[in-house]
Amino acid sequence: MSTNLLDLQRRMASAVMQPLTRSLTTRRLGDDGQSNTRAAEQFLKPNSRLTALERLQIYNQQYWYRLFGCMEEDFPGVQAVLGRAAFERLMRAYLEACPSASYSLHNLGARLPEWMRTHPKLTAPRTRLALDMARLEWAHIEAFNAAELPAFTPQAMAALHADTRVRVQPHVRLLQLAYPVDELLLHMGNDADDHCATSNSAAAARKSHSVRRVANQRPQRIHLAVHRQQFQVYYKRLVAEEFVLLTALHHGESLGAALEAAFAKSRLSEPRRAAQVQAVFQTWMKLGWLCPQEKKNSRSKR
Amino acid sequence: MPANRFNGFTDYGVGIGLRVPHYQHIFDKKPVVDWFEIISENYLVDGGRPLHVLDQILERYRVVQHGVALYLGSAQPLNREHLRKLKQLVRRTGTRWLSDHLCWGSVDGRYTHDLLPMPYTLEAARITAQNIRQAQDFLEIPIAVENVSSYAEYHVSEMTEWEFLNEVVERADCGILLDVNNIYVSSRNHSFDPFDYLNSVPAERVAQIHIAGHSKFEKYILDTHDHPVIDPVWKLYARAIARCGPTATLLEWDDNIPSFEEVHREALKANRYLYAGQTASATPQLHATKQPALAGARR
Ligand SMILES: [Fe+2]
Numbered sequence: 001m002s003t004n005l006l007d008l009q010r011r012m013a014s015a016v017m018q019p020l021t022r023s024l025t026t027r028r029l030g031d032d033g034q035s036n037t038r039a040a041e042q043f044l045k046p047n048s049r050l051t052a053l054e055r056l057q058i059y060n061q062q063y064w065y066r067l068f069g070c071m072e073e074d075f076p077g078v079q080a081v082l083g084r085a086a087f088e089r090l091m092r093a094y095l096e097a098c099p100s101a102s103y104s105l106h107n108l109g110a111r112l113p114e115w116m117r118t119h120p121k122l123t124a125p126r127t128r129l130a131l132d133m134a135r136l137e138w139a140h141i142e143a144f145n146a147a148e149l150p151a152f153t154p155q156a157m158a159a160l161h162a163d164t165r166v167r168v169q170p171h172v173r174l175l176q177l178a179y180p181v182d183e184l185l186l187h188m189g190n191d192a193d194d195h196c197a198t199s200n201s202a203a204a205a206r207k208s209h210s211v212r213r214v215a216n217q218r219p220q221r222i223h224l225a226v227h228r229q230q231f232q233v234y235y236k237r238l239v240a241e242e243f244v245l246l247t248a249l250h251h252g253e254s255l256g257a258a259l260e261a262a263f264a265k266s267r268l269s270e271p272r273r274a275a276q277v278q279a280v281f282q283t284w285m286k287l288g289w290l291c292p293q294e295k296k297n298s299r300s301k302r
Numbered sequence: 303m304p305a306n307r308f309n310g311f312t313d314y315g316v317g318i319g320l321r322v323p324h325y326q327h328i329f330d331k332k333p334v335v336d337w338f339e340i341i342s343e344n345y346l347v348d349g350g351r352p353l354h355v356l357d358q359i360l361e362r363y364r365v366v367q368h369g370v371a372l373y374l375g376s377a378q379p380l381n382r383e384h385l386r387k388l389k390q391l392v393r394r395t396g397t398r399w400l401s402d403h404l405c406w407g408s409v410d411g412r413y414t415h416d417l418l419p420m421p422y423t424l425e426a427a428r429i430t431a432q433n434i435r436q437a438q439d440f441l442e443i444p445i446a447v448e449n450v451s452s453y454a455e456y457h458v459s460e461m462t463e464w465e466f467l468n469e470v471v472e473r474a475d476c477g478i479l480l481d482v483n484n485i486y487v488s489s490r491n492h493s494f495d496p497f498d499y500l501n502s503v504p505a506e507r508v509a510q511i512h513i514a515g516h517s518k519f520e521k522y523i524l525d526t527h528d529h530p531v532i533d534p535v536w537k538l539y540a541r542a543i544a545r546c547g548p549t550a551t552l553l554e555w556d557d558n559i560p561s562f563e564e565v566h567r568e569a570l571k572a573n574r575y576l577y578a579g580q581t582a583s584a585t586p587q588l589h590a591t592k593q594p595a596l597a598g599a600r601r
Contacts, residue, residue, distance in 0.1 A: 005426050006377035006409070008458065012418060013409045045455045047493065049521040055454040058522065063414055100413040103371040103384045104343050147348035171349065231351040 011043055016059045019096055024064075026057040067095050067108065074109045074141060077133040077185045080210045081126050090122045106145065113138055129217055132177045136185060136235075139173035139226040143233045146171035151288035157281070162256030166249055167291045173226040174238075174247050180220045182235040187213055227287065236287075241266055241273075242280045249290070308444060308477035308509045311398060314550035316572045317366065318565055321555070325355055327562040335566065337364040339552045340395070343371050346387040356395070365395045366510070366550070368479075369402035371413070372437060374447060375420045375430045376406040385440050392441055399509055401446040401479040404430065404470060419452035422459035422466035431473030438476060446477035446509040451487040451516070451525035463488065464499045477509035480546075482538040483531065483554075487516050487523045496534075500541050508546040513539055513572060514554040528557035530568050540575045548576050 015036070021027050030036050037053045044052040071091050072079060079087040098111045113135045116123060123130040147170045152160075160166070188210055223243035225236045238246070241262045248258035263273055284290050315336035320328075327333070338359060345352050359365060369388065372380065392400060405417040420426050438445045449467060461469070471478055480503060482496075489496035513536075515529025531539075531553070543549065553569035 004458075005421065005423070005429055008421055008456065009377050009406055009409045009418075013412065013414060016414055016416065016418070017412070043456055043458070045457055047455075047491075052454075054521075058453040058524075059416060059418065063416060066415055100415060101411055103381055103408075103413060104346060105415055106347070145347035145350045145352070148350075228350060231354055 008043060011039075012059075015039065015056055016063050017099060018060065019092060020060060020064050024061060026053060026060045064095075067091075067100070070105050070108050071095070071112075075112065075134060075137045077137050077181065077188060078112075078130055080184075080188055081130045081133050081214050082123060086123070090116070093119065093122055106141070109134075109138055109141065126214075128219070129179045129181070129214070132175075132179045132181045133185070135175055136177070136181045136224070136226065139175055140233050143171045143173050143226045143228050146228070148228065148288075149291040152285065152290050152292060154285060156292070157285050157290070160255055162254060162259075164255045165252060165293050166255065167293045168246060168250040169227070169289045169291055171228040172246070172250075172289050174243060174250065175224045175226065176243065177222050177224060178219050179217055180222050181217075182222070182224055182237070184213055184217060186235070225289075227289070229287065239276075239280075241268075241276060245277075245280070246284075246289075308446070308507045309546060309549055311509060311550040312548045314364070314366075314510075316569050316576065317364075317550065317552045318569045319368075319552065319554055319556065320359060320365070321559055323559050324562040324565070329358065331562075332362065333562065333566065335363060337366055337550070337552075339366050339368045342367045342369040342388055342391055342400070345391055346384075353394075360395060365397060366552075367391065367395055367397040367400045368448075369400065370417070371407065371415070372402040373405065373407045374402055374433045374437065375404060375426065376408060376433065377429060378409065380433055380437060381408075385437060389441050392443060397443065399444040399446055399477060400441060401448055401477075401510060403450050404447040404467065405450045417450045419450065419454060419456075420466065421456040422461045422463060424460065424469065427466055427469040427473060430470050434470070434474035434476050438474070444477050444509065445474075446479040447471065447474075448479035448481050448512065449484050449488075450481075451484040451491075451523075453491055453522055453524075455492060462494070462499075463492075464502045468502065468504060471504065471507050476507070478503065478507045479510045479512060480508045480542055480549075481512035481514070482542055483512065483514040483516060483535050484525060486532075486535050486538055487525045490523045496538055497541065500538055500545070503542075503545070505545040505547075508542070508549055510550045510552065511539065511542055511546075512552055512554055513569075526557055527554045528559075531571070536571070536575070539572065543575050551576060 015030070018027060018030060026036055028036060030039055036056075037051070040052040040056040044055055046052045046055070068088070068091055078090075082090060094112055094115055098115055100108055102108075102110075113131065116131050116134055120127045149167065149169060151169065152166070223238040223240055225238055225246070227234055227236060245258050245262035248261045249255070253261065259277065266273065268276065317337035317339055318335060320338040320340045340356065345356055347353065356365070367388075372384065372388075374380070388400070403417050405420060407414045407416050407418050420430065434445055434447065447470065449463065467478070482500070485496045485499050489499065513531050514525070514527045515531055517524045517526040517528065551572045553565065553572070555565045555568070559565065
C-alpha cells in the first residue's frame with residue numbers, strides 16, 4: 001500500500017463526496033473550515049478554461065447527481081409521501097451519513113429504513129408513513145434480486161412434523177406495517193400508467209392524484225409478504241397468525257414452536273386453527289415459499 | 303490479420319451493450335448480433351430476472367464482461383468479495399476476457415461509484431499493475447484495462463496519460479480496452495492531440511475497442527454515452543484499427559437509449575473501418591445533457 005497514492009485518494013474522495021450547496025455547487029469551505037478553492041489547488045491543476053475548484057466541482061456534482069438519481073429511482077414512494085423538497089433533504093442527510101459501502105449501486109438504499117427510524121425529524125409529520133414506504137420499497141428491491149431455492153415437493157411437505165425446521169424462500173420479505181403502503185404504491189404505479197401521455201397537464205394531474213392519495217392515507221395495521229413469482233415482485237397481505245408463523249420459521253424455529261407462537265394470542269377455536277394452518281400451508285406450497293433447510297457443510301455448487 | 307497474445311478476439315466483430323430497454327426486442331426478434339457486452343456489476347446478484355435474462359442471452363449469443371467498480375487503481379487492496387462474485391459470473395458467462403477501468407473510485411471502504419482519474423506517477427503505475435496481476439491471477443482470464451474520460455489532472459503527475467497506460471500494462475502484462483471516445487473527450491478537456499495518444503498505445507495489447515457518443519458543455523466535454531458517435535471519434539477509430547488490425551469493437555449507449563435497431567445500426571457503422579478502412583460521414587451531434595455514463599451502471 002502506498003501512503004502517497006492513498007493520501008491523494010483520500011483527499012480527492014472526501015472532496016468529491018462533500019455535500020453541495022443549495023444551488024448545487026461545491027461549497028466554499030470544506031468540513032475542516034478550510035477554503036475548498038485552496039484545497040483543490042493543492043492537488044488539482046487548473047487549465048485555461050477551468051480553475052482547480054471548477055474541475056473538482058464536475059466530480060462533486062456528478063457524485064451527488066448519480067447517487068441522488070439512484071435513490072429517486074429506488075424510492076419513488078418515499079418521494080411521493082414527503083414531496084420533492086423534503087425527499088431531497090432526507091437523501092442529502094442519508095447519503096452524507098451513510099455513503100455507499102458496496103461495489104454495487106443496488107445496495108445504496110440498504111440502510112435507509114433503519115436510518116429513517118433513528119432520524120424521525122427529517123420525515124415529520126409523515127414519519128411513520130414514510131418509514132413504512134421506505135421499508136416496502138427496500139423489501140421490493142431485495143425480493144427482486146434475492147435467490148430462489150428449490151421448494152418442498154408436495155410429498156416432502158406432507159412429511160413435515162413438529163420438530164422440522166424449514167427455510168423460508170430467500171426472496172420472501174415479511175413486513176408489519178402501520179399504513180397500507182402496498183395499496184398506495186400500487187395506485188401510484190397505476191396513476192402513472194393511466195397518464196402515460198406525458199403532457200404537462202397529465203403530469204400535473206398525476207402529481208395531484210398522488211398528493212391526494214398520500215394526504216388521505218389513514219393508519220391501518222397490516223402484515224405483508226413481499227415476494228417474487230416468475231421474476232416479478234408481488235405484495236401479499238397475510239393474516240396476523242400467518243405472519244407470526246412465517247416469521248418464526250424464518251428465524252429458524254421448529255414447525256411446532258412456530259405454530260405455538262402463531263396461536264399464542266389467538267382466540268380461534270382448535271378446529272378453526274387447524275383449518276387455517278392447513279389453508280396457509282397449501283398457499284405457501286403453491287407459492288413455493290418453504291424450502292428444505294441447508295445441510296451444514298454442503299456448499300452450493302454451480 | 304494474425305491475432306496477438308491479447309488481441310485474440312479478431313473474429314468477435316461489432317457488439318453492443320446489453321441494456322434493459324432492449325430485452326424484449328432481443329427475445330422477440332432474436333436479431334443477429336456478434337456479441338453483447340454486459341456490465342458485470344448488474345449481474346452480481348443472487349437471483350431474479352437479471353440472471354434469468356442473462357442465461358437466456360447466453361443460449362444464443364457470446365457475452366463479454368465489462369466492469370465498472372473493481373477500481374484497479376486503488377491504493378488499497380481490491381475487494382475480495384467483489385472478485386469472488388465476479389469469478390462466479392465469469393464461470394456463468396464464459397467470457398473470454400474481462401475488462402474494467404484504469405481508474406480508482408473507493409477509499410477506506412467508501413464508494414464514489416465514479417471512475418476517478420489516476421495520478422500519472424510511477425508509484426501509482428506500480429500499485430495498479432500489482433492489483434491487475436492479482437485480479438488476473440484470481441479470475442484466471444485475461445484482463446483488459448480501459449482508459450477513462452477525465453475532467454481533472456493532478457499536480458503530482460510525472461507523465462502523460464498514454465505513458466502511464468504503457469507503464470501499467472507492461473508491468474501488469476495485461477490487455478487494453480481502448481476507448482477512442484474517451485481519448486477524444488480527454489484530449490479536448492486537457493488540450494492534447496488525440497493522435498499522439500493513439501499512436502503511442504501498444505497496439506499488440508489492444509484486446510477490445512469502445513466507441514461512444516458524448517455531450518459537449520461550454521468549458522468541457524462529458525462522457526455521457528447518450529449520442530451517436532461523432533466524426534472525429536470515427537477517425538480515431540479508423541486509426542486504431544489501422545494500428546491494431548481487426549479488433550472486437552463495442553458501441554456504448556447508456557442514456558436516452560434509442561431503439562435496439564438504431565443502436566445496432568450505429569454500431570455496425572464500425573464495419574466500414576473494421577475490415578474496409580473507409581472514411582466516415584457521421585454527423586457531429588452537440589447536446590448538453592446530464593451525467594457522465596458509468597458504462598450502463600444499473601441500466
Ligand atoms: Fe468505454
